[in-house]
Amino acid sequence: MRFFIDAVAWFYEYFVFFYGLVLFLSYLLLVFLSMIAIRKYLKRNAYTDNDTIIYSPVAPGVSVIAPAYNEELTIISNVHSLLTLNYVRYEVIIINDGSTDKTLELLIDEFKLVKVDFAYDEKIATQPVKQFFKSTEPAFSKLLVIDKENGKSKADGSNAGINAASFPYFVCTDVDCILHKDTLVELMRPVIQEPKRLTIAVGAPLRMANSCDFEEGELIRMRPPRSILPRFQEVEYIRAYMLSKMGWSLINAVPNVSGGLGLFNTEIAVQAGGYNFQSFAEDQDMISRMIRYCCEQRIKYAIRYIPKTLCWTEGPPTLRVYLRQRTRWGQGLLQLIVTHIRVFFNPRYRRLGMIVYPYNFFFEFLAPIIELTGIIYMTILALLGLINWPFALLIMAFAYSYSVLMSTIAILWDQLTFRNYRTWREALGLCLMPFFEMFFYHPLVLFCAIRGYIFYMIGKRHVWGDMQRRGFGRSTAQPHYEPAPAKIPQDA
Amino acid sequence: MGVVRFIKGLLLNFRSLPLVIQLSLIVIMAAIVFTLIAVLVMLFYRYRRYRREKKLAKLIPVIDDLIFSYISYDSTDNPSTRYASKEEIITRLRRSIRGHRQLAVNRLTEYKKDLRGNMSQELNELFLELRLDRFCLRKFRSLRRFRKVQGLTEFAAMGIPVADAHILPLTHHRSREVRIMARHAYIKLSKNDPFKFFDVSTDRLLVWDQIELFRIITTNENITIPNFGSWLTYSTNPSIIRFCLRLVVHYNQTEAIPAVVRLLDTRDHELRAEAINCLGKIKAEQTEDKLVSIYNDQPPRCQAEILKAVGRIQSGRYVDFLTNEFLYASDFRLRKNAAKSLVNNSRMEPGLIEQLMATTTPENQLILKHCMDPLIKYV
Numbered sequence: 071m072r073f074f075i076d077a078v079a080w081f082y083e084y085f086v087f088f089y090g091l092v093l094f095l096s097y098l099l100l101v102f103l104s105m106i107a108i109r110k111y112l113k114r115n116a117y118t119d120n121d122t123i124i125y126s127p128v129a130p131g132v133s134v135i136a137p138a139y140n141e142e143l144t145i146i147s148n149v150h151s152l153l154t155l156n157y158v159r160y161e162v163i164i165i166n167d168g169s170t171d172k173t174l175e176l177l178i179d180e181f182k183l184v185k186v187d188f189a190y191d192e193k194i195a196t197q198p199v200k201q202f203f204k205s206t207e208p209a210f211s212k213l214l215v216i217d218k219e220n221g222k223s224k225a226d227g228s229n230a231g232i233n234a235a236s237f238p239y240f241v242c243t244d245v246d247c248i249l250h251k252d253t254l255v256e257l258m259r260p261v262i263q264e265p266k267r268l269t270i271a272v273g274a275p276l277r278m279a280n281s282c283d284f285e286e287g288e289l290i291r292m293r294p295p296r297s298i299l300p301r302f303q304e305v306e307y308i309r310a311y312m313l314s315k316m317g318w319s320l321i322n323a324v325p326n327v328s329g330g331l332g333l334f335n336t337e338i339a340v341q342a343g344g345y346n347f348q349s350f351a352e353d354q355d356m357i358s359r360m361i362r363y364c365c366e367q368r369i370k371y372a373i374r375y376i377p378k379t380l381c382w383t384e385g386p387p388t389l390r391v392y393l394r395q396r397t398r399w400g401q402g403l404l405q406l407i408v409t410h411i412r413v414f415f416n417p418r419y420r421r422l423g424m425i426v427y428p429y430n431f432f433f434e435f436l437a438p439i440i441e442l443t444g445i446i447y448m449t450i451l452a453l454l455g456l457i458n459w460p461f462a463l464l465i466m467a468f469a470y471s472y473s474v475l476m477s478t479i480a481i482l483w484d485q486l487t488f489r490n491y492r493t494w495r496e497a498l499g500l501c502l503m504p505f506f507e508m509f510f511y512h513p514l515v516l517f518c519a520i521r522g523y524i525f526y527m528i529g530k531r532h533v534w535g536d537m538q539r540r541g542f543g544r545s546t547a548q549p550h551y552e553p554a555p556a557k558i559p560q561d562a
Numbered sequence: 563m564g565v566v567r568f569i570k571g572l573l574l575n576f577r578s579l580p581l582v583i584q585l586s587l588i589v590i591m592a593a594i595v596f597t598l599i600a601v602l603v604m605l606f607y608r609y610r611r612y613r614r615e616k617k618l619a620k621l622i623p624v625i626d627d628l629i630f631s632y633i634s635y636d637s638t639d640n641p642s643t644r645y646a647s648k649e650e651i652i653t654r655l656r657r658s659i660r661g662h663r664q665l666a667v668n669r670l671t672e673y674k675k676d677l678r679g680n681m682s683q684e685l686n687e688l689f690l691e692l693r694l695d696r697f698c699l700r701k702f703r704s705l706r707r708f709r710k711v712q713g714l715t716e717f718a719a720m721g722i723p724v725a726d727a728h729i730l731p732l733t734h735h736r737s738r739e740v741r742i743m744a745r746h747a748y749i750k751l752s753k754n755d756p757f758k759f760f761d762v763s764t765d766r767l768l769v770w771d772q773i774e775l776f777r778i779i780t781t782n783e784n785i786t787i788p789n790f791g792s793w794l795t796y797s798t799n800p801s802i803i804r805f806c807l808r809l810v811v812h813y814n815q816t817e818a819i820p821a822v823v824r825l826l827d828t829r830d831h832e833l834r835a836e837a838i839n840c841l842g843k844i845k846a847e848q849t850e851d852k853l854v855s856i857y858n859d860q861p862p863r864c865q866a867e868i869l870k871a872v873g874r875i876q877s878g879r880y881v882d883f884l885t886n887e888f889l890y891a892s893d894f895r896l897r898k899n900a901a902k903s904l905v906n907n908s909r910m911e912p913g914l915i916e917q918l919m920a921t922t923t924p925e926n927q928l929i930l931k932h933c934m935d936p937l938i939k940y941v
Contacts, residue, residue, distance in 0.1 A: 187931035236940035262769035471593035
């Protein structure tokens with residue numbers, strides 16, 4: 071028995087050691103990859119003029135799809151904002167997903183909407199669509215409003231929008247997100263600059279809108295959030311987008327394009343079945359299916375990320391909402407792995423099978439489990455008095471200093487690229503967050519991930535709850551879709 | 563004190579420590595050093611940028627004022643003229659831009675975008691007077707490919723002719739970006755044969771490339787527009803053929819119709835669809851029979867384009883064909899396209915739409931209403 075316990079302990083310790091080593095090396099690799107990707111992006115875009123693309127009749131058209139559920143306080147200003155994006159060939163499709171408030175009535179009044187007979191082709195199955203509206207004002211001719219029965223998820227609303235989309239590309243966003251005016255042109259750049267492959271999806275960073283200044287749907291001043299939870303999230307987003315997503319983008323192994331903002335190829339998305347309304351991680355699930363479709367049809371695809379922040383979204387304002395959102399992401403990750411189990415190490419699915427899913431499994435799904443088992447193991451050893459504390463603390467300091475370094479490098483990349491914050495104090499203030507992250511924020515992430523796995527295994531259904539929006543300076547407590555920003559890699 | 567003693571002990575006994583601990587110590591040290599460096603670099607870059615912006619905030623209005631004075635200079639004894647001569651302005655400008663020639667190039671190219679006619683010519687004159695052409699030309703010899711691209715972009719933006727000998731070697735550069743920008747610059751600036759690349763290029767024209775070339779070709783008044791049909795026949799590069807089809811449509815080159823018709827036999831169905839689209843847009847009525855005759859052998863994408871083309875041509879000769887497709891096609895998209903074309907042809911066949919509305923299925927009625935609604939832009 072004693073021998074068996076010793077063998078297990080020996081195996082576990084070596085496994086954790088090599089696991090940690092590979093994980094840390096992969097982060098180091100991402101640092102270099104992201105640096106190359108960002109430099110490439112900046113150089114390539116230094117000589118291309120946005121106006122040429124914006125006003126070109128040759129540029130591909132884009133449909134902007136934004137599902138709305140009980141958004142009466144923000145809908146009007148946000149739709150106005152979407153209608154003034156800088157691009158010539160685009161349409162805006164707002165899906166009123168069975169709102170119980172005055173979302174639809176307000177839209178009808180503001181945009182002079184009238185009911186039209188729209189020949190709707192249900193390429194992707196959704197809840198029944200009731201009616202379509204177009205504006206009688208030429209200024210709003212780009213707008214199409216779809217009124218449908220509530221599908222209890224953003225995915226269902228988005229699918230209705232995809233079915234009605236007229237253009238070869240669509241941008242999916244949340245109606246409560248604030249987009250940069252050049253969002254469409256910036257997202258189209260990787261599509262039109264891609265030399266050899268078909269770009270099937272493009273993503274861009276999302277950031278916390280909590281303390282930023284907005285005027286008429288446009289960002290005036292970007293600030294790191296003042297509240298502690300969104301502030302940690304800001305650092306997490308910077309790390310996830312500037313290091314992880316940009317790094318993966320360089321080798322065409324992007325695992326996910328955010329549900330908050332992403333551009334997709336309409337035809338491929340339809341062929342892949344659109345968003346799965348039963349998925350907890352519908353954005354990552356759709357990307358996986360799009361890639362699978364491309365691999366099966368032998369289409370050379372590309373998924374790209376750009377480092378420029380184009381979208382600002384409100385972070386969960388309370389711990390309760392945050393925990394619920396993150397638990398859902400945990401459920402989503404496990405569900406995704408189970409759903410696409412056939413992809414693992416399957417060379418047929420190229421990078422998806424050989425890089426994305428193994429990485430997801432080993433370093434995103436397993437990381438919280440290993441961490442939890444590590445805590446339990448350490449506690450037992452501590453109770454038995456078997457820990458060499460000086461050495462244990464040294465190894466903890468190693469993990470801590472390394473994680474601080476990674477976050478600081480991510481902030482450095484962000485600042486060198488765009489200098490998003492006006493004052494050096496704001497930037498430096500953000501650099502302090504990684505020092506506290508491991509003590510306050512990381513335990514929350516770990517807890518939610520484990521909770522999500524357990525919920526998934528016991529089959530607990532996710533309930534769409536109240537995401538109490540503060541609405542960029544306004545106050546509201548209506549039920550909304552929970553935002554689905556990027557599935558942030560837990561340790562990236 | 564205890565911590566210091568502990569660290570001191572570790573460092574003194576470093577060699578005798580286990581490998582894992584040795585590695586950890588090295589990584590901790592490296593992480594602390596690199597974190598500090600990262601923060602310092604960030605602050606340094608911010609400070610440097612701040613200083614630069616502050617400097618530019620002072621310099622830009624001065625340069626802008628001098629540029630504006632130059633291009634709007636009135637040689638008559640107008641009391642509002644602040645400078646004695648244009649030479650004086652140039653001298654002042656030269657002094658102001660010492661060490662900031664790139665800034666002067668940026669300002670001039672920015673102005674050039676918005677100005678036409680005499681003022682635009684004056685900007686070119688100023689560019690040459692300030693010898694910025696030499697400054698930009700030097701970039702062609704840079705080892706860094708993005709410097710070359712920058713130089714090419716600046717010449718193209720200013721529209722200042724450059725000897726072919728400078729640009730042509732860059733059109734064969736190993737970097738795709740340099741090749742693309744050299745091509746754009748050549749088409750815009752060359753006096754000899756701007757469309758020479760269409761004959762020799764084997765590179766695939768990116769969508770970006772097409773957007774930029776389309777802008778250059780359609781906005782440059784000095785280019786003699788050739789018959790793009792010739793490349794439809796002889797080019798072996800499908801992306802150039804696709805681009806030429808767009809130009810044929812833009813310039814409504816009906817003389818290119820025979821060349822476009824030949825593309826209907828190509829094996830590439832995407833290219834075939836674009837050829838059909840082109841025929842529809844230039845209203846090539848003489849090709850309508852051929853389009854309808856090949857309809858049944860085509861994939862859905864080409865079928866949809868044929869239906870659209872018949873609708874655009876509006877001869878009214880194939881209303882029966884359209885009606886048949888509208889009523890019996892199984893593909894929703896084909897029915898929609900057929901309906902739109904029927905609506906376009908309805909002037910030729912009065913009463914047809916009403917008759918269809920009265921007899922067809924509710925779904926087809928909805929499609930017809932969709933196509934007739936002026937508020938709905940896209941089919």
